[in-house]
Amino acid sequence: MRKRPIELKVIIRCFLGLNFVRQTVIAGNWKMHMTCAETKNFLKDFIPLIENINTNRNIVIAPPYTAISTFASFSNSMNLNIASQNIHWEDSGAFTAEISPIMLLEHNVKYAIVGHSEPRKYFSESDEQINKRAKSAQTNGLTPIVCVGETLEQRERGEAERIISRQVEQGLEGTNPEDLIVAYEPIWAIGTGKTCEAKDANKICKLIRSLIGYEDVIIQYGGSVKPNNIDEIMSMSDIDGVLVGGASLNPISFARIANFK
Ligand code: 13P
Numbered sequence: 001m002r003k004r005p006i007e008l009k010v011i012i013r014c015f016l017g018l019n020f021v022r023q024t025v026i027a028g029n030w031k032m033h034m035t036c037a038e039t040k041n042f043l044k045d046f047i048p049l050i051e052n053i054n055t056n057r058n059i060v061i062a063p064p065y066t067a068i069s070t071f072a073s074f075s076n077s078m079n080l081n082i083a084s085q086n087i088h089w090e091d092s093g094a095f096t097a098e099i100s101p102i103m104l105l106e107h108n109v110k111y112a113i114v115g116h117s118e119p120r121k122y123f124s125e126s127d128e129q130i131n132k133r134a135k136s137a138q139t140n141g142l143t144p145i146v147c148v149g150e151t152l153e154q155r156e157r158g159e160a161e162r163i164i165s166r167q168v169e170q171g172l173e174g175t176n177p178e179d180l181i182v183a184y185e186p187i188w189a190i191g192t193g194k195t196c197e198a199k200d201a202n203k204i205c206k207l208i209r210s211l212i213g214y215e216d217v218i219i220q221y222g223g224s225v226k227p228n229n230i231d232e233i234m235s236m237s238d239i240d241g242v243l244v245g246g247a248s249l250n251p252i253s254f255a256r257i258a259n260f261k
Pocket residue numbers: 029116185189190191192193222223224225243244245246247
C-alpha cells in the first residue's frame with residue numbers, strides 16, 4: 001500500500017512543540033436522501049477514491065436510518081465510519097419516530113449528529129433536548145456531532161456570537177469535550193450556495209473552542225462546502241473538519257472534499 005502523507009497542520013503543530021491530538025473529521029450528512037440501492041452504488045464508486053487517504057483523516061457519513069444496515073455491510077473501509085442523524089436519550093420506549101443508542105450500536109454506528117438546524121427549525125428541538133441527546137451519545141460510546149449556528153437575521157443584528165455562546169453553553173453542559181465534535185453551521189449558508197468567508201468561520205470556531213475551554217476539541221464548519229472551497233476552509237487554524245450536505249451525495253464531489261489539499 002502507498003505510504004500516506006502527513007497533514008501540513010500536524011507538521012506545523014509538531015514544529016511549534018504543540019501536542020497534536022485533533023483529528024480531521026470530514027462528515028457527510030445525507031439528510032432525507034439515498035435509498036439502499038443508491039447507497040450501494042455510492043459506496044461502490046466512493047470507497048476506491050478514499051483508499052489512500054491520510055490516516056489522520058476520518059471520513060464519516062450519516063445515511064438515513066433505512067440505509068444504515070446496507071451502509072454497514074458494504075463499507076469495509078477502515079477510514080469510513082457511520083453516523084446517525086439523531087439519537088434519543090432512552091434505550092427504548094414509547095417515542096415514535098425516535099432512534100435509540102442501542103439500535104445504532106447494533107450497526108456499528110460511531111457518531112450521532114444532534115442539534116442540526118433543520119430539527120431545531122422544523123421540530124422545535126431545544127438546547128435542553130440537544131444536551132440530553134449529546135449526553136446519551138457519549139454515555140453509549142458514540143461521539144456526538146453537535147451543530148450550532150445563527151440565522152441571517154441574527155447575524156445582521158450582530159447577535160451571532162451571543163447565539164452561538166448560548167447554544168454551546170446549554171447544548172454542551174455536562175458533556176465530555178474529549179469525545180465531542182462541534183459543527184459550526186451558519187443557517188444562512190446551508191443549502192444556499194453562500195459559504196461563510198473562511199476567516200469569519202474560523203473566528204467563530206475559535207470562539208467555540210475558547211467557550212469549551214479545551215484546546216483539542218474537534219470543530220467542523222458546515223454550510224455549502226464544495227470541492228471548490230474545501231482547500232481554503234481546511235487551511236484555517238481552528239477548523240478541524242467539515243459537515244457536508246449536498247456535495248456529500250455525489251461520490252466524486254465528496255471524495256474530492258475528503259482528499260482536500
Ligand atoms: P449543505 O452542504 O448542502 O449546505 O448542507 C450543510 C448541512 O446542513 C450539513 O449538515
